[in-house]
Amino acid sequence: MNTIKVGIIGCGSITRFRHAPEYAENPYVDEIVFYDRHVERSKALAEEFGGRFVVSVEELWNDPEITAISDCSSNENHHLNTSEALRNGKHVLCEKPLAVSVDKAEQILEAQQKSGKKLMVDHNQRFTKAHQKAKELIASKELGEVLTFKTSFGHQGPEHWGVNKSNSTWFFKKERSHSGVAGDLGVHKIDLIHYLLDDEITDVHSFTGALDKVDENGKPIEVCDNVVCALKTQKGRLGTASFSWTYYGSEDNTTTIYCEKGILKIYHDPENQLIVETKDGEVIQYQLEPIQTNDNQTKTGVIDAFIDAIIQDKEPVVTGKDAVSSLKVLEKILQ
Structure with missing residues (x-):
């Protein structure tokens, strides 16, 4: 298996302390491409982890060399970013909760089924x-x-x-x-x-x-x-x-x-x-x-498991379906 390029959406603490360092340590990942609405954040992380940054999220979708995406955006954007990444043929590791509602999470699952790509959720x-x-x-x-x-x-x-x-x-x-x-x-x-x-x-x-x-x-x-x-x-x-x-x-x-x-x-x-x-x-x-x-x-082990699922072509440890069943409970808690 060749090495793979990974894109990360959102450059907050979860990216800085968990996703970026664990991708940087994974032997199969050869480049990390950062995107954040605040360009200075993505630029800072690209410098810290030796990757590069882009100024629009479309650059991640349109880059054929990017195999996988970590969606570390805030909760209300997961169904937009993760669905779009899947539709563009990328495997996705989405931060939890998968979406702000079960309905929006179902949209992600639909995009995943159509794309045939891996969707894993960070229930670490x-x-x-x-x-x-x-x-x-x-x-x-x-x-x-x-x-x-x-x-x-x-x-x-x-x-x-x-x-x-x-x-x-x-x-x-x-x-x-x-x-x-x-x-x-x-x-x-x-x-x-x-x-x-x-x-x-x-x-x-x-x-x-x-x-x-x-x-x-x-x-x-x-x-x-x-x-x-x-x-x-x-x-x-x-x-x-x-x-x-x-x-x-x-x-x-x-x-x-x-x-x-x-x-x-x-x-x-x-x-x-x-x-x-x-x-x-x-x-x-x-x-x-x-x-x-x-x-x-x-080290959480999440990134390694995600990369492993892609390379070995196997079902991720935490699937979109798993995440939806937790989200159903979350909705009941908040009712």
């Missing part, structure tokens, strides 16, 4: 060693069937992470982020529960609120900064989930799975990322790898 929690090991243990039924679960994802908020490090972040804007913390952090955990349990969340009761965050004018933000919900899956498992931009201490990215013969604790302990406690008192600790946080950027 599937790629951590602790989550993969937990899935293996759950599937083996060593602890019996899963009964209940609880999961959490919270940190101090996107204004500490976003490209402009301020309250003017697009994450706080209804017309751009659409779903607030639910689409930023929550959708990751919805996808994770689907993945771990090989199941789907069907019923949702949720509370959402803009409890603390304010925009650049000091007004409460238009999207939720906290979500707490009760969930039920197709197979009858019950669970709870909390997503927050107001955990003003260390980040919480924990999940607990309660089975018939014991429990799995994931990312509760910084040293032992997976702990199994059995009904009869046995404790098994797995030291696997620390979870990636906004302060601790480690």
